[in-house]
Amino acid sequence: MTYVLVVVVLTLAFPWGGAALAGRLADRLPPRWACWTLVGAAVLLAGGTLSALIGLFHVPFLASLERLPLNHVLKLWPAAVPLACAAGAVMLTQLVLLARRWTRHRSLLGAAWLSVGAGTGDGDVLVVPGTDVDAFALPGYRGRQGRVVVTSGMMRSLKPGEREVLLAHERAHLAGRHHLLSAVTDLVAVVHPAIRRLREALAFHLERWADEEAAAAVGDRRLAAAAIARAALAGSARGRVAGYPLLSATRGPVPRRVEALLLPEPVPPRGGVRRVGVAALAASVVAAAVAALAVAFGLHEYVEFAARRLICG
Structure with a gap:
């Protein structure tokens, strides 16, 4: 069972390297590609981690299918039950954290809609009166369509x-359903701490994606850069409306975003960069699949070995 433990350990450690690789790859890609790369990597890394935990958790169950006494299992692999209990505890914790985070998402979204109740609508734009300076994309909630929320101060x-x-920036968030990409990555981040760095990187690249869409809409990258900078400076000088915590033009490392807008428009990857991106994602898929199969095969072989030992003994 030593090699099974090695595979499990490597599977649980793999997300650290995978997250770092995905982050570096995203920095070399246009924003749209970067976002999908980060979301895909987060889901795959979470899946690989869960496969290892589920495999460990099912050791006593697999033994019971072979009608092996528990004390016999412990003689052959003393750590089987403790590891299964630990895996079960980790998954239970993940489930609780997932439920709490999902509830938090819904409550924040509901609170955001309540906070803009005094706003006046003009198409898809909702202007909230007051001296606060803020703007954000408010996703749809309970049958209500998503709106662009802007304070009169902004x-x-x-x-x-x-x-x-x-x-245009906030409309790009709504049109691209960026809140779903953000929510998925935020939820799967409870599976492994390494995925949190992908969540932070995704927040930046989502804003970059919306920046590029806004620049294309107005046809002036310098104007877009000036608008983002001015909005961020104005928003930092005052309070903000209690709204959805993501998808706002004033969020993230604004200097990096402004600098990127002053450069030529990024182009989709070609040739070598595209091949590297596809290879990296394929490697993540293969690694997660191989790890899951290796754990399953190893546990199956262990149960068969234990059964033969019991019969021969």
Whole structure:
């Protein structure tokens, strides 16, 4: 069973290296590609981790199918039951954290809709009165369509062209359903701590994705950069409306976003970069699948070996 433990340990350690690889790859890709790479990597790494935990948890169950006494299992592999209990405890903790995080997402979204109740609508834009300076994309909730929420303070802080950039940025979040990508990565981050770094990277690249969409909508990258910078500066000087914590033009490392907008528009990957990206994602899929199969095969062989020992003994 030594090699099974080695495979399990490697499977649980793999997300650290996989997350680092996905983060570096995302920095070399255009924002849209970067976001999908990070979300895909997060889901695959979480799946590989769960496969190892489920495999460990099922050792006593597999033994019972072969009608092996528990004390015999412990003689052959003393750590079987403790590891199965530990795996079960970890998965139970993950389930509790997942439920809590999902509830938090829903409660924050509900609170955000309540906080903008005094706003006045104009198409897909909801203007909230007051001196606060803020703007964010508010996803749909309980049958209500998603809206772009902008405070009157933010509207006064920007020039007409900059307002167009801001609205285009938030509309890009809603049109691309960026909140779903963010939510998926945030939820699977409870499976393994290494996935949290992907969540942070994804928040940046989602804003970059919306920045690029806004720049394309207004046809002026310098205007888009100026609008993002001005909105961030104005928002940092005052409070903010209690809203959904993601998908806002004033979030993330704004200087990096502004610098990127002052550069030429990123192009989809070609040739070597595309091959590297596909190879990296394929490697993640293969690694997760091989780890799951190795754990399953090893546990099956262990049960068969234990059964033969019991019969021969």
